[in-house]
Amino acid sequence: MTVDAQEIRQQARDIAARVEVAEPEQRSRTFFDGLRASRIPYLPCELQEEAGELYVRCYESLFTLGRTSIPLAVGFTMHLYNLSALATLPVPAVPEFERRRQILVDTVRKYKSIMAISSFGENVKHKDDPSRNVIVTEQKAGSYLCQGRKGFQSMASEADILLFNGQFGEHQGMFYTNIKNQPALVLGPSLFAGAMAPSDTRPVEFRDLVIKQKNVLSLHNDLTDHISFYATAWFEALCTAVYLGGASRALEEVRLFARSVHTEEGHMLAEVDGFMVDSGRLALRLRSSLAMARSFGVCADLYCRLIREGAPAEKVNPVANDLMDCGSCLKYALTAAASDIVAGARALIGTRGMSVKHPMYAINEQICFGSMHPTLSSRLERSFGTEMLGEKPYTGLFEWALG
Numbered sequence: 100m101t102v103d104a105q106e107i108r109q110q111a112r113d114i115a116a117r118v119e120v121a122e123p124e125q126r127s128r129t130f131f132d133g134l135r136a137s138r139i140p141y142l143p144c145e146l147q148e149e150a151g152e153l154y155v156r157c158y159e160s161l162f163t164l165g166r167t168s169i170p171l172a173v174g175f176t177m178h179l180y181n182l183s184a185l186a187t188l189p190v191p192a193v194p195e196f197e198r199r200r201q202i203l204v205d206t207v208r209k210y211k212s213i214m215a216i217s218s219f220g221e222n223v224k225h226k227d228d229p230s231r232n233v234i235v236t237e238q239k240a241g242s243y244l245c246q247g248r249k250g251f252q253s254m255a256s257e258a259d260i261l262l263f264n265g266q267f268g269e270h271q272g273m274f275y276t277n278i279k280n281q282p283a284l285v286l287g288p289s290l291f292a293g294a295m296a297p298s299d300t301r302p303v304e305f306r307d308l309v310i311k312q313k314n315v316l317s318l319h320n321d322l323t324d325h326i327s328f329y330a331t332a333w334f335e336a337l338c339t340a341v342y343l344g345g346a347s348r349a350l351e352e353v354r355l356f357a358r359s360v361h362t363e364e365g366h367m368l369a370e371v372d373g374f375m376v377d378s379g380r381l382a383l384r385l386r387s388s389l390a391m392a393r394s395f396g397v398c399a400d401l402y403c404r405l406i407r408e409g410a411p412a413e414k415v416n417p418v419a420n421d422l423m424d425c426g427s428c429l430k431y432a433l434t435a436a437a438s439d440i441v442a443g444a445r446a447l448i449g450t451r452g453m454s455v456k457h458p459m460y461a462i463n464e465q466i467c468f469g470s471m472h473p474t475l476s477s478r479l480e481r482s483f484g485t486e487m488l489g490e491k492p493y494t495g496l497f498e499w500a501l502g
């Protein structure tokens with residue numbers, strides 16, 4: 100199966116253009132109506148066996164959408180990363196999982212659904228606070244009761260399906276349910292105000308939600324961890340597209356500004372050497388980040404291919420580790436790059452970029468959210484430091500880059 104890259108690119112550009120001119124209160128509707136009418140949300144259903152190509156198409160789409168709205172594109176990332184992970188991960192050892200996830204993937208495609216996610220771990224909390232998670236218990240054979248709370252869920256009002264994990268006895272399980280017209284799921288108020296509010300991120304309470312066996316993807320830690328690690332890597336890599344999109348937009352605002360004003364000596368600012376050098380430094384940072392972002396697709400493709408070919412564990416495991424590292428490296432470095440680029444652009448444009456109607460105003464507020472997404476930077480630094488200082492000699496080289 101192949102998709103026409105030009106068609107997908109054009110669809111993302113058309114949606115972004117429509118959102119750009121929409122009235123503020125219509126932007127979210129315009130965004131999701133445009134997406135649902137396009138092929139973009141359903142790319143994972145079409146490219147199940149081509150993880151590398153899927154990643155590139157998703158990345159470019161999110162980048163283009165992020166140029167217009169970081170919060171809307173971040174919300175939509177939740178759908179794309181989960182569906183990409185579920186659709187592409189081969190788990191030949193658990194055919195039951197493969198069967199059930201195929202039903203979910205086909206359902207999304209058939210009904211043109213959008214999927215939200217409540218998965219990432221609990222926030223750091225006081226040692227005496229009780230653990231707040233969704234607890235799942237089996238009622239009678241084939242029926243499960245879900246009770247508890249999840250803290251974060253973007254696209255809360257838009258999504259049709261909610262994917263979530265929950266504690267099932269000793270194990271973490273993975274489940275999904277319809278979210279629209281679902282009285283057992285109660286959404287709380289929006290967590291983020293201001294320019295990030297359109298991500299529509301809310302807590303959700305599970306008040307005796309009952310789900311059927313067919314909505315169970317996993318009931319065992321091993322499988323849940325396997326899927327979650329792979330999905331998190333996809334998230335870390337893809338979310339950078341949105342924030343780099345915002346950074347790219349900030350550079351476009353620098354360009355527009357620099358070509359519209361002149362110095363007292365009559366030189367267009369875009370032709371003043373110092374301004375050019377400062378701008379070039381930011382453009383270099385963006386381009387090098389985008390080049391780095393490409394690596395995840397190569398690694399994901401290799402990983403999925405090795406599993407499909409039945410490669411031995413000693414070949415698959417190092418690539419699996421690389422895939423996780425690759426996602427983490429991208430999230431760590433590229434969200435920081437996006438913040439630095441926007442800070443640089445802010446300094447170059449000056450105060451007019453801080454007026455409420457200027458596109459830079461919202462980007463300034465939104466760009467810092469990038470580094471807050473999982474995996475937390477402090478966790479990554481500790482984990483990479485531990486590995487580097489371990490007993491084995493350290494090179495830092497990636498296995499996939501050597502293969």
Ligand SMILES: Cc1cc2nc3c(=O)[nH]c(=O)nc-3n(C[C@H](O)[C@H](O)[C@H](O)COP(=O)(O)OP(=O)(O)OC[C@H]3O[C@@H](n4cnc5c(N)ncnc54)[C@H](O)[C@@H]3O)c2cc1C
Pocket residue numbers: 173177215216217218219220221222223251252253254298300468471472473475477478
């Ligand atoms: C815009 C946005 C949308 C989101 N949408 C979703 C969604 O749709 N679904 C979903 O499941 N989640 C979503 N999340 C939540 C996300 O998954 C994370 O749970 C959240 O970003 C974690 O950040 P926190 O600040 O709550 O982390 P916390 O765990 O509260 O940590 C706060 C801070 O404490 C410090 N800290 C914590 N742990 C350690 C440690 N071990 N060592 C050292 N320092 C530490 C760090 O400085 C950290 O920044 C979203 C988040 C954002 C920002």
